[in-house]
Amino acid sequence: MTPAIVCRNLTKQFGAFRAVDAISFDVQPGEIFGFLGANGAGKTTAMRMLCGLSYPTSGEATVAGYDVYREQEKIKRKIGYMSQKFSLYENLTVRENITFFGGIYGLSDKVLKEKREAMIGTLGLSNEAGKLVGSLPLGWKQKLAFSVAVLHDPAIVFLDEPTGGVDPITRRQFWDLIYAAADRGITVFVTTHYMDEAEYCDRISIMVDGRIEALDAPRLLKERYHAADMQDVFYQLARKAVRSDN
Amino acid sequence: MKQLLVFVRKEFYHVFRDRRTLLILFGLPVTQILLFGYALTSEVKNAAISVVDQSKDPATQAITEKVRASTHFNLAYADQTVHQLETRFRRNEIKCALVFPEGFAEALTHTGKARVQILTDGSDPNTATILTNYLSAILTDYIGQQQAGIPYRIDVQTRMLYNPEMNGSMNFIPGVMALIFMIVCTTLTSVSIVREKETGTMEILLVSPFRPVLVLIAKAIPYLALSVINFLLILFLGVVVLDMPLRGNFFLLFGESALFIITCLSLGLMISTIASTQQTAMLISMMGMMLPTILFTGFLFPLENMPRPLQIISNAIPSRWYYLIVKSVMLKGLGFGYVWKETLILAGMATALLLISLKRFTVRLG
Numbered sequence: 001m002t003p004a005i006v007c008r009n010l011t012k013q014f015g016a017f018r019a020v021d022a023i024s025f026d027v028q029p030g031e032i033f034g035f036l037g038a039n040g041a042g043k044t045t046a047m048r049m050l051c052g053l054s055y056p057t058s059g060e061a062t063v064a065g066y067d068v069y070r071e072q073e074k075i076k077r078k079i080g081y082m083s084q085k086f087s088l089y090e091n092l093t094v095r096e097n098i099t100f101f102g103g104i105y106g107l108s109d110k111v112l113k114e115k116r117e118a119m120i121g122t123l124g125l126s127n128e129a130g131k132l133v134g135s136l137p138l139g140w141k142q143k144l145a146f147s148v149a150v151l152h153d154p155a156i157v158f159l160d161e162p163t164g165g166v167d168p169i170t171r172r173q174f175w176d177l178i179y180a181a182a183d184r185g186i187t188v189f190v191t192t193h194y195m196d197e198a199e200y201c202d203r204i205s206i207m208v209d210g211r212i213e214a215l216d217a218p219r220l221l222k223e224r225y226h227a228a229d230m231q232d233v234f235y236q237l238a239r240k241a242v243r244s245d246n
Numbered sequence: 247m248k249q250l251l252v253f254v255r256k257e258f259y260h261v262f263r264d265r266r267t268l269l270i271l272f273g274l275p276v277t278q279i280l281l282f283g284y285a286l287t288s289e290v291k292n293a294a295i296s297v298v299d300q301s302k303d304p305a306t307q308a309i310t311e312k313v314r315a316s317t318h319f320n321l322a323y324a325d326q327t328v329h330q331l332e333t334r335f336r337r338n339e340i341k342c343a344l345v346f347p348e349g350f351a352e353a354l355t356h357t358g359k360a361r362v363q364i365l366t367d368g369s370d371p372n373t374a375t376i377l378t379n380y381l382s383a384i385l386t387d388y389i390g391q392q393q394a395g396i397p398y399r400i401d402v403q404t405r406m407l408y409n410p411e412m413n414g415s416m417n418f419i420p421g422v423m424a425l426i427f428m429i430v431c432t433t434l435t436s437v438s439i440v441r442e443k444e445t446g447t448m449e450i451l452l453v454s455p456f457r458p459v460l461v462l463i464a465k466a467i468p469y470l471a472l473s474v475i476n477f478l479l480i481l482f483l484g485v486v487v488l489d490m491p492l493r494g495n496f497f498l499l500f501g502e503s504a505l506f507i508i509t510c511l512s513l514g515l516m517i518s519t520i521a522s523t524q525q526t527a528m529l530i531s532m533m534g535m536m537l538p539t540i541l542f543t544g545f546l547f548p549l550e551n552m553p554r555p556l557q558i559i560s561n562a563i564p565s566r567w568y569y570l571i572v573k574s575v576m577l578k579g580l581g582f583g584y585v586w587k588e589t590l591i592l593a594g595m596a597t598a599l600l601l602i603s604l605k606r607f608t609v610r611l612g
Contacts (some may be wrong), residue, residue, distance in 0.1 A: 081454075087450045103248070149450075187302065
């Protein structure tokens with residue numbers, strides 16, 4: 001099977017600052033891949049390059065088999081994206097948001113309607129479907145945003161700190177949605193601050209100062225660093241950082 | 247194409263659900279038109295006047311009737327002596343007075359020359375001048391109506407072309423139209439795009455297969471449509487409420503206005519590629535556009551009187567050209583043959599602005 005994501009020495013340079021420093025890794029189809037790092041470690045920059053939001057300075061990468069330099073348009077059809085900012089339209093209703101995002105991905109009216117109603121049912125939002133998204137609690141918004149990001153059945157979904165500011169119970173529910181998506185064969189590429197979430201991933205990478213310092217299954221990483229939990233692993237690696245927060 | 251429609255529909259939802267947007271879109275133009283049309287006009291209406299008629303003959307009575315009929319004056323008093331007028335002026339009861347000496351008609355018919363005195367409140371020189379002009383016009387008008395064949399003395403006659411009644415709103419409305427489009431179109435487009443940058447939805451759009459160029463187009467379409475409605479509203483207010491003439495072709499004016507609106511929308515798009523917060527976008531579009539538009543459009547301050555460097559700068563302001571077009575078409579009734587140059591300049595500006603914004607918008611991805 002061809003990997004969902006392939007990175008070889010991917011680098012992004014902003015002037016004298018090397019935000020991402022020659023990172024290399026593969027992500028397998030259907031995998032939940034955790035992308036960890038302290039603030040300013042370069043996670044978001046790396047993710048933006050993979051999503052086609054910015055061009056790499058050097059190195060190579062393919063997403064869903066397409067080249068990030070030349071085939072950005074093809075990549076866009078194959079991926080879903082949820083940013084760390086909440087990113088649905090607050091003054092549109094739940095239903096209108098789903099219709100809009102389904103629409104710009106070119107879903108047909110019939111398919112869109114089926115998917116929309118199914119999604120509203122799954123999320124238990126039947127009573128809120130006609131309400132403005134701005135009036136929903138944050139946790140519901142995040143779940144909705146995720147569902148919208150995978151509405152068009154992408155090969156890979158990129159989640160940039162999707163659970164920021166959400167309570168633990170809602171985070172757990174959010175991860176149920178992630179597992180459901182992975183079961184449907186969607187590759188999940190997720191950045192997070194929460195170390196308990198890191199445990200939910202199949203494999204994780206930890207970025208320090210633009211480089212990937214460690215990459216493996218959470219269990220193996222804990223063994224290697226003789227750590228009780230991921231928090232400890234992360235701490236051991238991240239304290240080597242010389243860069244401060246940006 | 248269908249994607250574009252989906253996007254445009256979403257934009258309309260945004261507009262109709264945001265009270266602030268609606269207020270800027272429709273509230274601002276209506277207030278400005280009425281404000282400039284009524285409050286800030288150089289026209290004087292219902293100025294209190296007193297007529298002292300010491301002659302009481304058919305001629306003075308006819309002239310008094312004309313004053314009474316004029317909307318500029320409110321014939322408030324008929325006094326007996328000039329002395330009484332002084333008190334009235336002091337009490338601010340009247341703005342001006344017309345004094346006929348004894349034997350007015352007689353002098354007019356026998357010598358062809360009669361004297362009349364106009365007194366005005368010089369503490370407000372602008373109004374005083376305007377009122378004097380109105381009264382002179384009434385007198386000239388009266389003399390013109392007499393066809394007795396006697397060579398009456400003919401005074402120097404001043405007549406304002408295209409605006410014989412000195413209707414003040416005529417200068418303002420084309421200018422205000424330009425001002426409104428400059429501000430409303432640039433503000434709304436720039437803010438609506440920057441808002442998506444701020445909330446993070448722009449990233450989602452850029453990650454989607456929806457093309458960046460289409461984002462800009464889809465953003466501009468609703469505002470184009472609404473601005474055209476706005477144009478009709480302003481035109482209606484101008485023509486029906488403020489008595490503006492529409493002497494030229496309506497469709498020509500419509501087309502030219504659409505072109506100007508597109509120019510302003512493109513300017514808004516360009517601002518959106520510069521600004522990163524809604525406040526900045528708002529500030530650039532409102533404050534940044536307001537001053538140059540007011541200064542360099544020519545409707546408040548004549549461009550001809552400005553120093554050369556400022557005149558050259560004024561050429562870069564789109565509203566200046568639109569103002570010329572509107573005046574030519576609405577007031578002078580001229581056809582396309584007279585405004586093609588201005589049209590070409592506007593079209594050039596629109597194209598340049600649009601290309602720059604598209605370029606900057608896609609570069610931002612890199």
